[in-house]
Amino acid sequence: MRASTRTVPSERVAVALRVLGVASLVGVVATVWLGLFVTPPDEFMGNLVRLLYVHPPMAWVAFLAYGVASLASLLYLWPRTRSERFDRLAGASGEVGVVFTGLTLVSGSIWGRPTWGVWWVWDPLLTTTALLFVLYLGYLALRRVPGEFHVRARRSAIGALIAFIDVPIVYLSVEWWRSLHQAPTVLNPTTHKTYVHGSMAWTLLLGFVSFTLVYTWLVAHRYRLAELQDAQDTEGLEIALAERRAEAVGR
Amino acid sequence: MNGYVEAGYIMVLGTLSSYGVALVAREHAARRRVGTAAVEESIATSADAPVTDLTSPAPRDTPVVMPGELEQDAPGRAP
Amino acid sequence: MLRDAVLVAGKDLRIEIRSRVGLNQIGPFALAVLLLFGLALGPDRRVLAPASAGLFWVAVLLSTILGVQRSYAIESVDGARDGLRLSGLDPAGIFLGKAGAVVVQLLVLETALAVGVALLYGARLSGALVLIGTCVLGTFGLAAVGTLYGVVASGLRIRETLLPLLFLPVVSPVLLAATKAWDEALAGTPGRAGGWLDVLAVFAVLYVATGIVAFGPLLEDG
Amino acid sequence: MPPAVRLHEAVALAGRFPLLAGACLEVGEGEVVHLRGPNGAGKTSLLKVLAGLLPVHSGEATVLGWDLVADRRAVRGQVGMLGHESFLYEELTVEENLEFAVRASRGPVVGIRPALEQFGFTGRLASIPLARCSAGQRRRASLALLVARGARLWLLDEPHAGLDQDGRDLLDELLAGSRAASRTVVFASHELERATAIADRTVHLAGGRVVEPPKTPESVEQAAAHVA
Numbered sequence: 099m100r101a102s103t104r105t106v107p108s109e110r111v112a113v114a115l116r117v118l119g120v121a122s123l124v125g126v127v128a129t130v131w132l133g134l135f136v137t138p139p140d141e142f143m144g145n146l147v148r149l150l151y152v153h154p155p156m157a158w159v160a161f162l163a164y165g166v167a168s169l170a171s172l173l174y175l176w177p178r179t180r181s182e183r184f185d186r187l188a189g190a191s192g193e194v195g196v197v198f199t200g201l202t203l204v205s206g207s208i209w210g211r212p213t214w215g216v217w218w219v220w221d222p223l224l225t226t227t228a229l230l231f232v233l234y235l236g237y238l239a240l241r242r243v244p245g246e247f248h249v250r251a252r253r254s255a256i257g258a259l260i261a262f263i264d265v266p267i268v269y270l271s272v273e274w275w276r277s278l279h280q281a282p283t284v285l286n287p288t289t290h291k292t293y294v295h296g297s298m299a300w301t302l303l304l305g306f307v308s309f310t311l312v313y314t315w316l317v318a319h320r321y322r323l324a325e326l327q328d329a330q331d332t333e334g335l336e337i338a339l340a341e342r343r344a345e346a347v348g349r
Numbered sequence: 350m351n352g353y354v355e356a357g358y359i360m361v362l363g364t365l366s367s368y369g370v371a372l373v374a375r376e377h378a379a380r381r382r383v384g385t386a387a388v389e390e391s392i393a394t395s396a397d398a399p400v401t402d403l404t405s406p407a408p409r410d411t412p413v414v415m416p417g418e419l420e421q422d423a424p425g426r427a428p
Numbered sequence: 429m430l431r432d433a434v435l436v437a438g439k440d441l442r443i444e445i446r447s448r449v450g451l452n453q454i455g456p457f458a459l460a461v462l463l464l465f466g467l468a469l470g471p472d473r474r475v476l477a478p479a480s481a482g483l484f485w486v487a488v489l490l491s492t493i494l495g496v497q498r499s500y501a502i503e504s505v506d507g508a509r510d511g512l513r514l515s516g517l518d519p520a521g522i523f524l525g526k527a528g529a530v531v532v533q534l535l536v537l538e539t540a541l542a543v544g545v546a547l548l549y550g551a552r553l554s555g556a557l558v559l560i561g562t563c564v565l566g567t568f569g570l571a572a573v574g575t576l577y578g579v580v581a582s583g584l585r586i587r588e589t590l591l592p593l594l595f596l597p598v599v600s601p602v603l604l605a606a607t608k609a610w611d612e613a614l615a616g617t618p619g620r621a622g623g624w625l626d627v628l629a630v631f632a633v634l635y636v637a638t639g640i641v642a643f644g645p646l647l648e649d650g
Numbered sequence: 651m652p653p654a655v656r657l658h659e660a661v662a663l664a665g666r667f668p669l670l671a672g673a674c675l676e677v678g679e680g681e682v683v684h685l686r687g688p689n690g691a692g693k694t695s696l697l698k699v700l701a702g703l704l705p706v707h708s709g710e711a712t713v714l715g716w717d718l719v720a721d722r723r724a725v726r727g728q729v730g731m732l733g734h735e736s737f738l739y740e741e742l743t744v745e746e747n748l749e750f751a752v753r754a755s756r757g758p759v760v761g762i763r764p765a766l767e768q769f770g771f772t773g774r775l776a777s778i779p780l781a782r783c784s785a786g787q788r789r790r791a792s793l794a795l796l797v798a799r800g801a802r803l804w805l806l807d808e809p810h811a812g813l814d815q816d817g818r819d820l821l822d823e824l825l826a827g828s829r830a831a832s833r834t835v836v837f838a839s840h841e842l843e844r845a846t847a848i849a850d851r852t853v854h855l856a857g858g859r860v861v862e863p864p865k866t867p868e869s870v871e872q873a874a875a876h877v878a
Contacts, residue, residue: 126362130358130362133358134354134358144351145351145354146351146353146354148354148358149353149354149357149358152357152358152361153357156361197364197365197368200364201360201361201364201365204357204360204361204364205357205360205361208353208356208357208360209353209357211353212351212353229597229600232593232596232597233597233598235593236593236594236597236598239590239593239594240580240590240594243584243586243590244665245665246663246665246705246707249705252645253580253646256580256642256645256646257580257594259638259642260573260576260577260598260635260638260642261597261598263634263635263638264597264598264601267601267627267630267631267634268600268601270627271601271604271605271627272601272604274623274627275604275608312365312369315369316365316368316369316372319369319372319373319376320372322376323372323375323376323379326376326379326380326383327379329383330379330382330383331666333383334666335663335666335668338666338667338668339661339668339671339672342667342668342671342857342858343671343672343857343858343859344857345690345691345856345857345858432754435750435753435754439739439742439750442741442742442746443739443741443742446741446742446779447741502739502741510698510703510733510735510737511735511737513702513703513723513726514701514703514726514729514731514737515726515737515751515754515755516726516727516754516755516756517754644723648705648722648723
């Protein structure tokens with residue numbers, strides 16, 4: 099069962115990963131170029147609209163990452179699909195998800211400051227995102243607790259599902275909580291539809307695609323790192339076992 | 350533009366690239382360590398010591414280990 | 429399962445009655461939190477009274493962490509998990525029993541805190557039915573999540589710091605819904621609290637069910 | 651009849667440290683086996699594996715007919731363990747502790763009172779909180795619990811430790827009567843004289859495995875004397 103950790107990724111995987119890396123790099127560079135220099139400023143938001151080419155993709159990737167982490171955890175817990183790969187995927191996706199959640203908050207906040215005049219508003223989506231950020235920071239802390247591989251994997255998978263169950267409840271209650279208060283009359287980016295047209299729409303779409311590629315690339319590398327760490331543990335175990343048996347001879 | 354846009358792009362791109370670089374660096378470091386551990390291990394369990402694979406233990410019928418077997422199990426790392 | 433739950437809850441409550449840690453420490457702690465909120469927000473009752481529902485529930489949340497930690501501390505210090513595992517009890521029963529004992533203790537604490545809120549912040553306790561219903565539903569959710577994460581943390585050296593980090597974000601909907609329900613009740617419009625009670629009920633049912641399923645595996649690991 | 655305990659190449663881990671490094675052991679039903687070995691040899695770990703507390707990482711482990719690799723929970727109701735920790739609650743009385751534990755394992759409640767009396771918990775002593783009992787009394791309480799639970803396999807870790815002379819004699823008497831009660835006992839002890847007197851056989855542990863008895867200088871001399 100542990101033997102799978104030893105498989106060195108084949109040449110083809112390495113090449114695919116490199117292609118993926120180049121593609122995401124090109125995509126991001128193109129998005130930045132289009133976003134900063136090609137697209138026109140918005141008639142209402144001015145240059146600030148340029149932040150919207152990166153902020154929504156960040157949020158999308160964060161939710162995608164949590165979705166993948168939850169699915170992988172579920173697959174790990176399901177006895178018929180239990181595999182170390184799903185534990186590593188869950189961990190990798192969770193960690194990358196936390197990075198993107200952080201960036202969602204930061205980019206949202208930077209956009210909000212000139213738009214709303216404050217760094218933070220208790221907007222439902224923003225609040226939910228912030229809660230998700232701490233929720234999954236807890237998940238990462240749980241993952242870092244040392245232990246035997248399958249013990250840690252199962253504990254983390256259950257932790258991920260406890261968090262996952264929470265996401266819709268958090269979102270709905272926060273949404274409802276906000277709708278009861280009269281929201282401050284600010285320009286709401288979700289209802290303000292005129293900003294997406296022509297080159298802007300294409301740029302936004304490219305943003306979504308290229309940051310999703312970045313996500314895939316990061317998860318793949320995080321996964322490989324976890325794989326190597328596990329392989330190291332397995333080797334350490336074999337050495338430890340030999341040492342332990344040697345104790346009997348030393349006497 | 351107005352500072353905010355630049356700050357936002359720098360934050361996002363800076364964080365992602367430093368995270369990516371850190372990942373790749375850690376991956377290389379881990380690969381090197383695994384390589385050396387594998388070498389040590391091959392020394393440790395050289396010759397006939399049957400401890401390399403935990404999952405398929407060498408078959409033994411007697412519950413009591415014979416002294417000869419113990420000698421065998423003594424890996425090269427023991428001082 | 430229920431038989432085991434009753435056995436475990438009875439044991440926990442009996443120990444609590446003997447040791448009075450809840451009465452002598454968690455209760456005063458919650459009171460101290462209420463007083464500190466008062467100091468932080470100033471003496472103005474026009475500020476304190478509208479905030480009393482939220483402050484009440486924050487105090488309850490913090491006390492839950494202590495209650496859960498105590499609940500695992502009584503399992504004779506270092507043999508905690510081994511003792512429970514060796515007992516031959518159904519894990520789901522252990523979960524329900526321990527969570528049940530926490531619920532009972534928290535409900536007693538909440539009664540005292542409600543009086544404290546009324547006296548210190550000048551909150552007018554109205555809509556008793558909604559207030560009580562909120563407490564019962566909310567406390568079940570809190571105790572379920574707390575007991576679930578408590579067993580994760582109990583075997584670890586870093587339990588004191590890990591438990592709050594895991595617990596607090598997950599129960600944020602309870603804080604939100606319970607506070608809003610109490611707000612409506614205290615504002616004299618308890619009829620508008622129904623939806624929030626639904627949120628609390630859904631939360632409690634989901635996490636009690638999760639606990640029944642997941643407690644066994646978590647108890648085994650560690 | 652299948653053996654009560656059968657381990658084959660059992661490996662058990664604590665994190666990355668192998669507590670058991672491939673232990674093999676067979677114990678027949680009704681046998682009293684003494685585990686012997688230096689500190690850190692894996693005696694306690696072996697007992698924990700048999701109690702279904704420590705997972706078996708690889709190898710085979712069967713206890714009282716249950717495969718511990720497949721399910722290590724089922725066996726626990728049939729196993730009584732006396733470890734370093736008492737698994738008793740400080741705030742409860744000895745009697746309440748026994749009652750809780752016996753009810754939890756669905757044992758016979760009627761056995762509680764005789765067990766208490768057997769270990770000298772009569773009158774007021776049975777009804778004071780454990781916190782006020784001495785270390786020796788706690789040990790006796792743990793033994794009373796073992797008797798009251800009526801387990802088929804006893805796993806005892808240093809059972810003589812902390813007991814007074816009477817307590818030790820009582821324990822030895824209990825162990826001596828094991829075969830008659832068709833009870834299997836595996837115990838770890840450093841009290842060699844007592845242990846060898848009551849045990850059917852001694853098993854040596856070292857480095858997380860069962861080994862041949864090490865050759866001590868005395869035994870070498872004895873062997874030499876025999877040859878001469």
